[in-house]
Amino acid sequence: MKTELVISSDESPLTLHRYPRRKNETLQAFDAADEYIIEHANTWQLEAGNRVLILNDQFGALSCWACSQGYDVIQISDSVVSQQATLANLRQNQLPDITLLKSTEPLPKQFDAVIMRVPKSSKMLAWQLQQLASVTTPATRILAGDKAKAIHTSTLNQFEHWLGATTTSLAKKKARLIFSTANALPQQPTEPLSYVDVPEFSMRLANWPNVFSAKKLDIAAYLMLPQIPSSDEEKNILDLGCGNGVLALQAARNNPKAYIYAVDESHMAVASAQHNLESHDIDSQRFQCEARDCLTDFNHTDIDLVLCNPPFHQQQTITDHIAWQMFCDAKRVLTTNGALLVIGNRHLGYHTKLKRLFGNVTVVASNKKFVILKAVNAQF
Ligand SMILES: C[S@@+](CC[C@H](N)C(=O)[O-])C[C@H]1O[C@@H](n2cnc3c(N)ncnc32)[C@H](O)[C@@H]1O
Known part of the structure; x- marks a missing residue:
């Protein structure tokens, strides 16, 4: 089981653990989709202090990476375990705390970039994309990723419907990326319940x-x-x-x-x-x-x-x-x-x-x- 996430050849790797920490853990705290997202986001060349919104980070790999680049990181998650994992991994890597929001809270506005792990539930995806549509502009970089087998045509259709023009990457280590531009006409909002x-x-x-x-x-x-x-x-x-x-x-x-x-x-x-x-x-x-x-x-x-x-x-x-x-x-x-x-x-x-x-x-x-x-x- 790997605990070191390599970011680039000239940066120290991040040490990441699942939460809660267990003796003889066999499962990793990051996967190929996290690695692929980071590899792509590294090409953006954002500046320190840019605001990055991260949705559904699993054990904090994406948030730790964004924090290590000096970005102003806001993470939104439905999971207390993911948020505890994020805090523990930030500390483990001597990184400062970030803003953690609950999934039931409204999204703040004005981000330079949005990074999302595609949630398992399609209802949750629709709800999050709908919310994103109201806080993003065509200038916002929007990147999502997951295991390739979890990204279906219906997943891409949801991104098109709520956000706008959407393309995907080739699969790499069985992970795939989604790129969207928030240029769709506003859609009829739905209720969360x-x-x-x-x-x-x-x-x-x-x-x-x-x-x-x-x-x-x-x-x-x-x-x-x-x-x-x-x-x-x-x-x-x-x-x-x-x-x-x-x-x-x-x-x-x-x-x-x-x-x-x-x-x-x-x-x-x-x-x-x-x-x-x-x-x-x-x-x-x-x-x-x-x-x-x-x-x-x-x-x-x-x-x-x-x-x-x-x-x-x-x-x-x-x-x-x-x-x-x-x-x-x-x-x-x-x-x-x-x-x-x-x-x-x-x-x-x-x-x-x-x-x-x-x-x-x-x-x-x-x-x-x-x-x-x-x-x-x-x-x-
Ligand atoms: C099988 S569902 C049962 C839900 C509900 N009690 C029912 O009977 O329909 C299990 C629940 O455990 C929650 N859960 C998973 N991991 C948890 C954890 N570490 N601490 C507290 N709840 C957790 C899940 O979010 C889920 O709602």
């Missing part, structure tokens, strides 16, 4: 564009809903990896005296959960929605129930390390006899992981594909 109805549970869930399963309710979430416990006692319940807050909402309804925490690393997920709890008349004194990397710096230890439908991706990579971090963090914040309720695909083997961590695990419900497991933070 889309809605999913769940009539069986009397829910209408709003989703910001980058939210997990924004087009329809996730099947695992749907199976989890009837298994969420009910109580009239005062309890603290936490939805870990809350997405649009569907589990938090049902927990709030089933437990009218409970305080609800909803945590996700995606700013758009957190904004959606906040919106959905409010729009379903959950008293705002009863809940808190927060962007965090799992439960890092979450200092409560009085949680009675953690609900978790864990992710199995980080960026484009399939991994179970986030689920494991979530289980470990859940154990740390649970009261004695507090419980963790987890849903997962059978093949992911969460049963073994929970047994190892908690010393106990029971199957609450299952079907051919999914299993819902409960682990209790028992006192030994």
Whole structure:
């Protein structure tokens, strides 16, 4: 695994790590698309102090490069993990901090250049391009890049539609670049929120564009809903990896005296959960929605129930390390006899992981594909 990103023959390489740092990490913090973007952007010969907007930087490679060139860097991202990675990598390379914006914030104006990693979700791409159209001019350099296999004709059509004239590069190490000029006529703006109805549970869930399963309710979430416990006692319940807050909402309804925490690393997920709890008349004194990397710096230890439908991706990579971090963090914040309720695909083997961590695990419900497991933070 390489940690040194070579910028040019006369500059020192950048040292870059994923976040959080893990022992025996096998995955790189930058890829061929980052390298290709930097190689092209180096030919622009921008001046120190020029304003560069960076969207969707994965672990901060692009931001560290731009910062190392003396540009005024503004990074916008949906991911707390990406932003923490960026800060850690800036420090690692003795570079100054940059401006970090949440994906739900409006874009500032007047950039000399815009650099984008193409987001995975086409809804997110449309939303970001629409926003870019309102803050760029034909003079703004606009460069995007990704794995070649992730750039389709429909991707290029979106750039043409929202921004204007668009061309692509040849593929290099399986990465491709997109070049656009912001010269299109203004298009009809769209709203960021889309809605999913769940009539069986009397829910209408709003989703910001980058939210997990924004087009329809996730099947695992749907199976989890009837298994969420009910109580009239005062309890603290936490939805870990809350997405649009569907589990938090049902927990709030089933437990009218409970305080609800909803945590996700995606700013758009957190904004959606906040919106959905409010729009379903959950008293705002009863809940808190927060962007965090799992439960890092979450200092409560009085949680009675953690609900978790864990992710199995980080960026484009399939991994179970986030689920494991979530289980470990859940154990740390649970009261004695507090419980963790987890849903997962059978093949992911969460049963073994929970047994190892908690010393106990029971199957609450299952079907051919999914299993819902409960682990209790028992006192030994
Ligand atoms: C499978 S989705 C579940 C969403 C929602 N709870 C549901 O059931 O529909 C997993 C969620 O975990 C979030 N996530 C991924 N990595 C995370 C991390 N390091 N810390 C907190 N949340 C994370 C994702 O953004 C995503 O919303």
